[in-house]
Amino acid sequence: MKKDTTTEEKIREAARQVFRSKGFYGCTSREIANAAGENVALVNYYFRSKSQLFKIIFEAAMDDFVLSMVEVFGSKKSLVEKMRIFIDLEYAFLAKHPELPSFILNEMNREDGCNIDHQKYFLKVAETGLFEECFKAQEEGYMRSISLNSIPLLIMSNCHYPVMAKTMLMQLHGMTSKEYDDNLNIHKKLVSDMLINFLFPQSN
Amino acid sequence: MKKDTTTEEKIREAARQVFRSKGFYGCTSREIANAAGENVALVNYYFRSKSQLFKIIFEAAMDDFVLSMVEVFGSKKSLVEKMRIFIDLEYAFLAKHPELPSFILNEMNREDGCNIDHQKYFLKVAETGLFEECFKAQEEGYMRSISLNSIPLLIMSNCHYPVMAKTMLMQLHGMTSKEYDDNLNIHKKLVSDMLINFLFPQSN
DNA sequence: GTCTATATCGTGATAGAC
DNA sequence: GTCTATCACGATATAGAC
Numbered sequence: 001m002k003k004d005t006t007t008e009e010k011i012r013e014a015a016r017q018v019f020r021s022k023g024f025y026g027c028t029s030r031e032i033a034n035a036a037g038e039n040v041a042l043v044n045y046y047f048r049s050k051s052q053l054f055k056i057i058f059e060a061a062m063d064d065f066v067l068s069m070v071e072v073f074g075s076k077k078s079l080v081e082k083m084r085i086f087i088d089l090e091y092a093f094l095a096k097h098p099e100l101p102s103f104i105l106n107e108m109n110r111e112d113g114c115n116i117d118h119q120k121y122f123l124k125v126a127e128t129g130l131f132e133e134c135f136k137a138q139e140e141g142y143m144r145s146i147s148l149n150s151i152p153l154l155i156m157s158n159c160h161y162p163v164m165a166k167t168m169l170m171q172l173h174g175m176t177s178k179e180y181d182d183n184l185n186i187h188k189k190l191v192s193d194m195l196i197n198f199l200f201p202q203s204n
Numbered sequence: 205m206k207k208d209t210t211t212e213e214k215i216r217e218a219a220r221q222v223f224r225s226k227g228f229y230g231c232t233s234r235e236i237a238n239a240a241g242e243n244v245a246l247v248n249y250y251f252r253s254k255s256q257l258f259k260i261i262f263e264a265a266m267d268d269f270v271l272s273m274v275e276v277f278g279s280k281k282s283l284v285e286k287m288r289i290f291i292d293l294e295y296a297f298l299a300k301h302p303e304l305p306s307f308i309l310n311e312m313n314r315e316d317g318c319n320i321d322h323q324k325y326f327l328k329v330a331e332t333g334l335f336e337e338c339f340k341a342q343e344e345g346y347m348r349s350i351s352l353n354s355i356p357l358l359i360m361s362n363c364h365y366p367v368m369a370k371t372m373l374m375q376l377h378g379m380t381s382k383e384y385d386d387n388l389n390i391h392k393k394l395v396s397d398m399l400i401n402f403l404f405p406q407s408n
Numbered sequence: 409g410t411c412t413a414t415a416t417c418g419t420g421a422t423a424g425a426c
Numbered sequence: 427g428t429c430t431a432t433c434a435c436g437a438t439a440t441a442g443a444c
Contacts, residue, residue: 007409025229026314029438042410044439106310108371110230122376149377150391153366154398161361161368167312172326173353187354194358194402211427233420246428248421 008046011036012056015043019057020099023106024050055116058107062121065104068093069152073128079137080200083155084192090159091188095181101160125152144199151199158191212250215240216260219247223261224303227310228254259320262311266325269308272297273356277332283341284404287359288396294363295392299385305364329356348403355403362395 005013014036018027029050033040047053072086094100108118134151137143162169162184170180196203209217218240222231233254237244251257276290298304312322338355341347366373366388374384400407 023229025227028436030436039411040438041412041440045409048439050438102310102313105368105372106306108375109306118372118375119378125376146394147387147390149373149379149387150394152376153369153373153391154362154394156369157361157365158358161365162357164309164365164368165357165360168309168322169353169357171312171322172329172356174323175353183351183353186351187357190350190354190358194398197402198398232418234418243429244420245422245430249427252421254420 007036007038007042011038011043011046012053015047015053016057016060019054020061020097020103023103024054024110058116061100061103062116062118064097065100066121066124070124070128073125073130073133079133079143080196080203083196083199087155087159087188087192087195090155091184094159094163095184098163098166102164142200142202144201146199154195154199158195162187162191211240211242211246215242215247215250216257219251219257220261220264223258224265224301224307227307228258228314262320265304265307266322268301269304270325270328274328274332277329277334277337283337283347284400284407287400287403291359291363291392291396291399294359295388298363298367299388302367302370306368346404346406348405350403358399358403362399366391366395 011032015032018032018035029040029043032053033043036043043050043053047056068089069086072082072089075082077085130152131148134143134148138145166177166180169175169183170177173179173183175183215236219236222236222239233247234244236257237247240247247254247257251260272293273290276286276293279286281289311317334356335352338347338352342349370381370384373379373387374381377383377387379387
């Protein structure tokens with residue numbers, strides 16, 4: 001079924017998994033090679049260096065990271081609908097990629113940030129017209145008049161943080177992983193209601 | 205003015221600063237020694253190893269982390285008042301220690317988590333009686349009946365994430381550090397209003 | 409393309425002079 | 427207590443045989 005995955009693909013996939021869960025400094029080239037079932041020489045043969053390989057993985061992660069935002073907000077639904085759908089999709093997406101928000105934030109904060117042009121990714125979000133649409137809705141009194149900067153921040157805070165803090169929350173409440181997952185589902189509904197009610201007051 | 209800070213204190217303070225901003229794997233013993241204006245031998249003379257030193261710094265960070273929660277929620281005010289005060293104090297606290305939430309979450313997620321008993325810190329939060337008080341308020345219809353697990357999560361999401369995501373937000377909106385700080389202040393008010401309105405519906 | 413062997417460097421930690 | 431010198435190890439990266 002797996003078909004003929006090439007050595008290069010095996011290494012890339014292993015790097016993806018290892019880098020995302022441990023970060024650039026948290027792992028070694030050998031660890032990636034082993035995870036791929038290969039040796040270190042091949043890692044450098046295909047990708048020249050650990051840094052180069054990381055850069056590829058990070059950029060792919062940024063693509064994943066902004067893709068879900070862009071897809072939903074670029075669609076033709078009403079703003080409230082988009083918001084609800086986005087939160088739902090984002091929770092589903094993060095259930096599959098729980099390490100992504102921490103990975104992105106941490107690696108963006110590294111001094112030695114790999115010379116990556118982060119900004120181009122965020123331009124994609126702006127290009128969906130999300131901000132213009134919110135501004136218009138605010139003019140019409142349909143949406144609460146708050147800073148446009150606060151809107152994505154409210155959404156991301158309430159979608160990303162809950163998955164980033166999994167370990168801490170399990171300790172705080174003495175939960176198992178299963179119990180945490182159940183709670184996350186309940187929490188999602190709250191977040192959705194709270195944000196919609198706050199951002200679109202008359203939609204009660 | 206600085207009085208006689210001992211060598212040991214200088215190293216501890218340097219370690220605190222470096223570990224918090226870069227994490228355990230993100231820095232070296234020599235880097236800490238240099239930051240303290242001393243050499244590596246002294247680091248190990250006073251603290252035996254990098255791991256031992258880290259453990260001390262991490263535990264102090266956990267104290268800081270839960271202290272603000274415990275202080276406010278252990279006080280004698282009404283629940284709504286506590287909530288508003290807590291959010292205010294938390295934003296002020298995080299303005300001084302913006303690296304703390306990322307540091308705690310990241311280091312707790314390390315496999316090699318230094319044999320630290322995290323749980324005892326979170327017991328302190330539970331011991332304030334916060335959860336019982338919320339439960340009682342819910343019984344009385346004063347507070348929205350949501351899972352007790354979701355309450356601290358809503359608060360932390362909206363207090364911690366905004367400071368953790370500083371770099372990303374600056375890129376997303378093309379802001380300077382100063383502009384980010386101004387926005388954060390505006391955001392704090394929104395968060396406060398949103399959470400209070402959601403958790404205590406009749407307090408409008 | 410793939411492997412073994414190796415060069416080079418930086419790291420944590422310590423020995424030993426003062 | 428403090429420093430210099432050094433050890434032992436593991437890291438990235440590459441040379442060179444196959």
